[in-house]
């Protein structure tokens with residue numbers, strides 16, 4: 001079993017305060033993993049540490065088996081990071097955004113590859129030449145995912161990817177993430193959405209105030225039970 005992301009006894013401090021305490025989890029190749037927690041639990045801090053923007057005070061983070069601190073560039077090259085609000089240009093179309101950001105990354109793609117990526121995220125063909133300022137948030141999110149696919153990064157880090165999306169767009173997004181994991185991408189999604197985490201993830205780790213307080217695994221070909229996770233999240237026994 002290949003582990004693409006690992007946190008081992010990870011402790012992180014911010015402004016002198018311990019905000020992650022002894023966090024241990026791993027993400028396997030081809031797996032969708034959710035790090036679930038409330039506001040201030042330490043989800044973004046974990047992502048920033050995996051990306052090498054914050055250094056562990058103790059413990060280790062590894063990307064593809066290598067300590068992030070030893071080779072930050074390699075870690076970042078393996079990861080496509082989607083922040084909560086996709087940083088794309090409103091005055092450019094989907095196609096133009098992709099062309100621009102790929103050339104900026106030194107990885108230009110053919111028009112054909114761009115269409116294939118937009119197909120795989122199901123962005124309507126008719127909208128592809130329109131400016132992103134005319135797009136819904138769900139459509140912009142699809143363009144951001146298409147960009148991640150074109151970068152061919154094997155690992156996707158998603159920060160609250162469905163906040164601000166309507167229920168139809170959320171369902172579509174969850175299905176897309178499952179499809180990507182099925183196609184071999186490794187996905188780490190951080191979220192406070194219990195339902196979304198259960199829809200998407202093969203495994204969930206629950207963070208509370210910087211500590212990992214619960215772990216859940218989906219049954220084969222099934223989903224993690226939302227009720228059980230919800231109860232753990234709010235801190236009571238499941239009925």
Ligand SMILES: Nc1ncnc2c1ncn2[C@@H]1O[C@H](COP(=O)(O)OP(=O)(O)OP(=O)(O)O)[C@@H](O)[C@H]1O
Pocket residue numbers: 014015019037038039040041042043044045046192
């Ligand atoms: N720039 C910062 N400087 C100092 N402390 C910070 C900074 N950003 C976050 N923190 C603290 O680190 C802790 C974890 O915050 P973090 O942003 O990782 O949580 P989160 O789970 O992503 O929360 P949210 O869901 O609200 O985004 C919190 O106590 C927070 O106050």
